[in-house]
Amino acid sequence: MKIIVDVMGGDNAPNSNIKGALEAIKENDIQIIFVGPKELIETELNKYQYSKDKIEIINADEKIENDDEPTQAIRKKTNSSMVIGLNALAEGLGDGFISAGNTGALLAGSIFIIKRLEDIDRAAITVLYPTIKGMSLLVDAGANMDxxxxxxxxxxxxxxxxTKEVLGKSNPTVGLINVGSEKTKxxxxSKEAFKLLESEEINFIGNIEGRDLPFGVADVMVCDGFVGNVVLKVTEGVAESIFSMLKKELTSSKKSKFGALLLKNELSNLKKALDYREYGGAPLLGIRKPVVKAHGSSDDYAIKNGINQLIRYIDKDIIKIIESQL
Amino acid sequence: MKIIVDVMGGDNAPNSNIKGALEAIKENDIQIIFVGPKELIETELNKYQYSKDKIEIINADEKIENDDEPTQAIRKKTNSSMVIGLNALAEGLGDGFISAGNTGALLAGSIFIIKRLEDIDRAAITVLYPTIKGMSLLVDAGANMDxxxxxxxxxxxxxxxxTKEVLGKSNPTVGLINVGSEKTKxxxxSKEAFKLLESEEINFIGNIEGRDLPFGVADVMVCDGFVGNVVLKVTEGVAESIFSMLKKELTSSKKSKFGALLLKNELSNLKKALDYREYGGAPLLGIRKPVVKAHGSSDDYAIKNGINQLIRYIDKDIIKIIESQL
Known part of the structure; x- marks a missing residue:
């Protein structure tokens, strides 16, 4: 199995991407194709010990930035690590692609270069959403408005x-994000979607409300991309604002600092519970080959876990299963 | 000025509603009309000292429950404290109405009994949304889908x-909840609404994203009711889930309990920052007379503050200002 890695995507590129991929090689019987500036990659690789026969490099001198307009970036930056990586996947040089770069560009590039599945109207961005019971999959997290x-x-x-095949949850629950639990809400x-979901064999548990999402009320949370983006960003913002208030309070006096010191482990447990790193990434769904989006602030541990997820995505032949079900 | 109080609405009814109203009388030159079961109100009033000439009671034997279907409840429970209270407002027996009861029923009742303003297409539910800079007004918080x-x-x-007249913010900022900051997002x-908001004299600051809402990016946050409901409930759920995780961590060992004890004040400050009670309630907007919805779990302090807000809503003649601007 060959995994194509976008060396330049993400806040900690290229270091974390390369280090994470080398760690994934140790854990799995895979090969890695690094896509990015060749010299930079070689310099970085020199820091580590690794089996040379498991590594390939494809040169790519450009980089898609986080604030690039997605469609424009894919069209114009044809020498970027993302575009060249996606082309390598399309041509069959590797079995899957992972990037921690610009999400919109990765989606646009996947649709243009890898193409949508025939029976799929729209590809979706997914995100692993932290809950007190672990992660739930949010679909669509922002690809499709209206x-x-x-x-x-x-x-x-x-x-x-x-969720069933890759995240390993047997018969996961599927909920429709809505403003009330009743079918008529x-x-x-959402009213029309409810009717469609009811008649599918997907363990549909009905409408789920905003308040219950962080409590892990459903393993798969389905919504329009506008709503999914708002859910995701409000969640991040609320958690961030509470932690920033907490930090301010905990450093407000000598006594509070001492108290915080005693609680060091507990507070770090709390942060860990909300941590995306254990999962590493989430798939784009609805395209013809496996692509995983790693979190923009991924470190090497997150990248390694993202690759592990991509390996299962490939290994379980998810795309064939999706095709056969639709 | 006469304030009509729904004695039976809310989780702490009737005690908190009556106690809060009596406290509001001490602070303001107002009269209170209590609507609810007469004997119950009299028994409750006997617990307190108050000026009898400032109190009236209108008997109402029924109660609208939180899980009653709103429109049905308003139509069928004609002897409920909410319906009789709204009728009293419509007939001019009082100047404003406050209820901590079923939000949907209060909205439906206000539209049926008080009626919408002539130039308003839809009445909106508002909510005071906690941010690290204080409260922002969320409109619409769930009244209008599509x-x-x-x-x-x-x-x-x-x-x-x-926000300007009642919450006392001079030239408050208005933001449109959206998935990106650019106008074209x-x-x-949201794209069409952006164009309309741009040409109004309301200090429109453009699109605001989910992540920034808890940081107080705008004083007035505008959105569709579906989105507003999701924003509100996700915010409540995330805060609740973090506090529940925090509580679990802080009581996990002797050491952590001691640390938590040292941080007692700081942790209570944090909870206070997210507290709705200081504001007490938020207005229904777009109807012909002032109605304030108090939080369902209001205590007497929240009810008192809700009445204070209703007093300003009446005093500033907000409805006339709205009429003249639309």
Missing amino acids: SKPEYLRQFAIMGYIY GNLL | SKPEYLRQFAIMGYIY GNLL
Whole structure:
């Protein structure tokens, strides 16, 4: 199995991407294709001991930045690590692609270069959403505005399959994000989508409300991309704001600093519970080959785990299962 | 000025509603009309010292429950404290109405009994949303699914006026909840609403993203009711889940319990920062008379503050200002 790694994507590129990939090689019987500036990669690789026969490099001198307009970036930066990496995947040089770069560009590039599955109307961005019970899969986390009920049906089926096969949850629960638990609640989209989801064999548990999401009420949380983006960002913002207030309080006096010191382990446990790093990444769903998006602030540990997830994505032949179900 | 109080609404009814109203009488030159079971109110009133000439009671034997279907409840429970209270407001027996009861029923009742303002397409539920800079007003917090751009324009204007006049923020900022900061981002609704908001004199600061809401990026946060409900409930859920994890960690060992004891004040400051009680309630906007919804779990302090807010809502003649601007 060959994994193509976007060396230049993410806040800690290239170091973490390379280090994480080398760690993944130790744990798995895989080969890595690094895509990025050749000399930079070689210099970085010199810091580590690794089996040379497990590594290939494809040169790519450009880089897609986080604030590049996605579609423009894919069209114009044809020498970027992301575009060249996706082309390598399309050409069959590797079995899957991982990037911690610009999410919108990765989605646009995957659709342009890898193409959507035939029976899929829209590809979706997924995100592993932290809950007190572990991670849930949020689909769609921001790819598609003004979704139609049929898109949500497809997101639900793809999310169910991925969660079952790759995240290893047997018969995961699927919930529809809505403003009330009753079937008749919500907007036109959610009411119609409810009817479609009801008749699928996906362990649909009905509507789920915002308040219950962080408590892990469903393993797969389905919604329109506008709503998914708002859910995700509000969650990040609330957690961040509470931690910033907590930090301020804990450093407000000598006594509070001492108290905080006694609670060091407990506070770090709390942060860890909200940590994306254990999972490393989440798949783009609905395209013809496996692509995983790693978190923008991924360190080497997150990249390694993202690659491990990509390996299962490939190994379990998720895309074939999705095709056969749709 | 006469304030009509729904004695039976809320988790702590009737005690907190009555106690809070009696406290409001001490602070303001107002009269209170209590609506609810007469004997129950009299028994409760006997616990306190108060000026009898400032109190009236209107008997109402029924109660609208939190899980009653709103429209049905308003139509069928004609002897409920909420319906009788709203009728008293419509007939001019009082100047404003406050209830901590079923939000949907209060909205439906206000529209049926008090009626919408002539130039308003949809009445909105607002909520005071906790941020690290204080409270922001969220409009619409869940009344209207599938909003049109014009509704959002009206929500923005009403929210701006209320925040300026009642919450006392001079030239408050107005933001449109969206998935990106650029004008071209979002769904069809947000793109069209952006254009409308741009041309209003309401200190519109553009799109605001989920992540920034808890940091107080805008004083007035405008969105469709589906999105507003999700924002509100996700915020509550995330805060609750973090506090529940924190509590678990802080009681996990003797050492952590001691640390937590040292941090007692700081942790209570943190909870206080997220506390709705200081504000007590938020207005329904777009109807012909002042109605304030107090939080369902309001204690007497919250009810008192809700009444104080209702007094300013009446005193500043907000509804006339809204009418003249629309």
